[in-house]
Amino acid sequence: MRFGNMAYIPERGDIIWLNLALCCPITSNVKGYPFEVLLQGKQFTGAILSDHIKKFDWKVRKAKFIEKAHPPVLSECIEKLSTLIQE
Numbered sequence: 001m002r003f004g005n006m007a008y009i010p011e012r013g014d015i016i017w018l019n020l021a022l023c024c025p026i027t028s029n030v031k032g033y034p035f036e037v038l039l040q041g042k043q044f045t046g047a048i049l050s051d052h053i054k055k056f057d058w059k060v061r062k063a064k065f066i067e068k069a070h071p072p073v074l075s076e077c078i079e080k081l082s083t084l085i086q087e
Helices: 071-085
Strands: 020-023 036-040 045-049 054-057
Touching: 036 071
Parallel strands: none
Antiparallel strands: 020 054, 036 045
């Protein structure tokens, strides 16, 4: 972290607000890829593509809540995603 005349540069562990969300897309075309996580929701069924993480400004895109993923589905997504970003 830098202060004074220097621009702030985030470091690992810093908590900052950007109005951005990181999301994984959902597809109805299940192919059995290693990073797919099967989703059997009330509104959506298919596969979450945990390796296709996207960022967007959720306020500009007017994001709206549809339904909540079951905890085991969320855990599997996080586990698969963590294999991509581990040190």
